[in-house]
Amino acid sequence: MDAAGIGIWSLAPKSSMLFLDDTSRALTGCQLTGWFGFTELMHFIDPQDYPLLREAIDAVLLSASAKRLEYTFRTRQLTDGQYRWLRMSGQPRSVDDNALHIVVSQIDMMSGQPRSVDDSPLLGGIMQDVTAETIRMRFKRSELGRQTTFLQNALTIAELGTFEVDLETATARYSDNVAGWFRLPANVALHADTFARIHPQDRTMVEQTIAQSLASKEQCRHDVIYRINGSGTGDFLYLRSIGQVLYQDDKPAKIIGIIQNVTAETLATQQVRQAQSALEDAIELAALSTWTLAINEGTVSYSQRFMDWLGFSEATRPLDEAYNPLPEPYRQTVAAALKATWQPGSNGRYDNEHPVINRLTGQIRIIRAQAQVIYDAAGKPLRLEGIAQDITEHRQLQQELERQVNERTVRLDNLIRELRESNRNLEQFAYVAGHDLQEPLRKIKSFGDLLKDRYAFQLGDGVTFIDRMQAAAIRMSGLISDLLTYSKVTSRKETATHVSLNQVLGAVLDNLELTLQETDAVLHADPLPQVWGDRFQFGQLFQNLISNALKFRRTDIRPEIRITCREVSAAGLTLPAAMPLPASGYYCIEVSDNGIGFDEKNADRIFQMFQRLHGKNQYAGTGIGLATCQRVVANHGGIIKATGMPGKGAVFTVFLPKEESAG
Incomplete structure (x- = not known):
């Protein structure tokens, strides 16, 4: 035994006297010989293991029936800082163990002492160095613990648990x-x-599934998903149970398995199904068809509606046959367009419109097909997923609308030509009529003058009638002149250009110089901008506005006219609905006077043709001047407004667009 490194020990229980042979002393590091107190051993055993060794020995001694001692402990640290692990094996001498009798006999021979120093049965056995074995075992346990922890963590991360029934x-x-x-x-x-915690609607399904797994060894496995009220608040958890029935003596004994929390996956799947259902409903509501082109397989799969359009009885057809419903001129172009979608550099989108012919009925439809290429993880094109819409009625309606538009465009062009011809005739008529009408009026005035010069004495009071006749002729002449002027501004001329309003105002003031002197009027004018338009028409605008201010002056104060200009944005303007798109900015030109003014309830009326607020005996005029002003401003994409107060003067505000293209 010494050669095997196995020592012998013996313990007298009552006196707690211990005997160690040479090998045991060498293993523990104890130098005491013969019998010595067991407590001395504590100096050679690790402090954490000594009381545990004592407890193990006492447990054997106090047992009602013989029990074997088997305990592994550590000695105190060796010189190299390491431990030595020893195993004490033994049992009471009274046990009928031939090997133990031999060991105890050897102890008696070596100790030279009586077999029991206290006349009690000895507890004896062997002691051996198990350091290498223990280290290997502890390493295995550590590795097993690490793997167990790793497995537990993996199960936790995967939301997996275990069960055993x-x-x-x-x-x-x-x-x-x-x-x-x-x-x-x-x-x-x-x-x-x-089972009571499983959702009532799922409980029967789970019971039936497990019952089937217990029915026979061939069906000893179950896999089922069910709901439980996991939080107690009404929020369900979805669990997946996978189990295996274990048999003992050909009878089901246990069910072991795993349970996984699949709530997130199940809810996500439900959302996908709901989205898929909503998509299918939308496709059905929009009367759309779906199709898939498998690139590598060279096949096309159709939905039922698409099959009905084409007259196909099979949902999947070879790509070559898929082109058959196309009219001959479209086959090559559609094939090329499809192939281009999965070529390198393509955005993978397909959008094409073409007719198809039902091979059974011959019905022709116009469809719009759209698709997107689906790629694999490596970026290689797999298939085209697409939809198709029957746009036959839409295209027919569009063609009908285009026909009607073209027809009405031709009619409108004819009307425009007729209108232009009518306008030219009207302008020519107005010009000729104006001149022809002026000639009789001039003769009436001239003959009136001759009658007064030659026969005034004979006519007596009849001269008054001649004066009234001549006054009427003069008014008629003025009316004809104003009508001719208005006819010239009823539409924009082709003479639009950049116009300096300062120069226009200067020319008007030259024309009105004598009137300004006779009325002793004062005129103040701000610098005016350059605008795009017709110089003649702008001249008529300022001519009429200033003439009105001089005509409707007060007699008790000196006439004063003020012309101002500022820039404004379109946001602050209320434009008539019939006006073209507003400009981004406008010039606001105001012509104000200190004349007799007017009641603002007549603000719109004064711009109407032949409308007068005063009798012809009070103020001369034809009622056309302000109508001409409004026409000029409208021709140039602007608006004109009038405000006033009786006895306080009037203000005419003109808004002209700043853009060159306005008007």
């Missing part, structure tokens, strides 16, 4: 996370208590 006792053991999901108070519970 004992069919004989009807109890189940669960991992901590499973017990938490079921809100069980402990890891061990009655199997019925667990």
